[in-house]
Amino acid sequence: MxxxxxxxxxxxxxxxxxxxxxxxxxxxxxxxxxxxxxxxxxxxxxxxxxxxxxxxxxxxxxxxxxxxxxxxxxxxxxxxxxxxxxxxxxxxxxxxxxxxxxxxxxxxxxxxxxxxxxxxxxxxxxxxxxxxxxxxxxxxxxxxxxxxxxxxxxxxLSLPASLSATSGMNAMAHAVEALYARDSNPITSLMAEEGIRAFASALPRIVEQPDDGDARSDALYGAWLSGVCLGTAGMALHHKLCHVLGGMFNLPHAETHSIILPHAVAYNAEAAPKIGEVFGRAMGGGPAASALFDFAGKLGIARALRDIGMPESGIAAAAEAVSGDPYWNPRPVTHAGVLALLTRAWAGEAPAA
Structure with a gap:
């Protein structure tokens, strides 16, 4: 240990x-x-x-x-x-x-x-x-x-299914990033895995039947765990990207997190192998970034920044803002890397390492 x-x-x-x-x-x-x-x-x-x-x-x-x-x-x-x-x-x-x-x-x-x-x-x-x-x-x-x-x-119970899905993906991002944030530790990693597992189970059930009280309870439990993870372990590239995009373009918060999450995971996959290990247990096999991208599609969530109001002309400025003043991240944050990430996320393309 x-x-x-x-x-x-x-x-x-x-x-x-x-x-x-x-x-x-x-x-x-x-x-x-x-x-x-x-x-x-x-x-x-x-x-x-x-x-x-x-x-x-x-x-x-x-x-x-x-x-x-x-x-x-x-x-x-x-x-x-x-x-x-x-x-x-x-x-x-x-x-x-x-x-x-x-x-x-x-x-x-x-x-x-x-x-x-x-x-x-x-x-x-x-x-x-x-x-x-x-x-x-x-x-x-x-x-x-x-x-x-x-x-x-x-x-x-009255939260619409579509908002439930994006809100849940937003919370999942807190748990995912806690797996590799600078202050990550075994306690928050346990909470993160349980939070991811709870959302992976609950969100499809909520989309199918929004008044499912058990599914709602599981999702709220996941939100609590994921929030604790964020508050304890801190933030890295994913949250920096979302903060810049939200501030620059006034994009909807939860939807931005939902779209960016698979791409941020792909960016950090090799530098943070724990992500793959956790997703293998919590969501099944396959690369974590692909699993998240496919999961968002299954939930009917927007997967392109252009679909939630970000102009293509803003990609370069956002990449400069993120790489010019990055949060700590397990993989170095480069302008070229962020530019490629944002270009794919803007177009709604599948994440790439």
Missing amino acids: DDFIYDGLPSRVIFGRGTVAKLGAEIERMKLKRLLILATPQQVGEAEAIRDSIAGNCAGIFAGATMHTPVDVTEAALKMVASGEVDGTIAVGGGSTTGLGKAIAFRTNLPQIVLPTTYAGSEMTPILGETENGVKTTKRSMAILPEVVIYDVDFT
């Missing part, structure tokens, strides 16, 4: 069906009085239901969360925090809403409760990605890590 360091993240997780009923008890346990509920414009209904359930503990609803956590949106929410004497936040939604809660916490140190409705997994990380002037940057701080996450499987 090689030497390793494992830092466990101190968050409280409540998992199951109907677990939203425990929200009031958690608010009381945390001694919070005035909470700001965060949501996207599309999830105002869910936010209002939470408001009604916590009665006098709600200081208001901010329903302006959006993908890539723009700094100006955070600043607008902070005005409500200040005017409402808020002492905590409740984020109801996916990665966009969770990101907003984390951005507020980073600036104020307010405690967070998160009620995920997707498989984003970011609720389990002390990592914040936010966008300003077309550039997405990341921060890492324990102030960013939510204190309580309530996973209620029932909250995910």
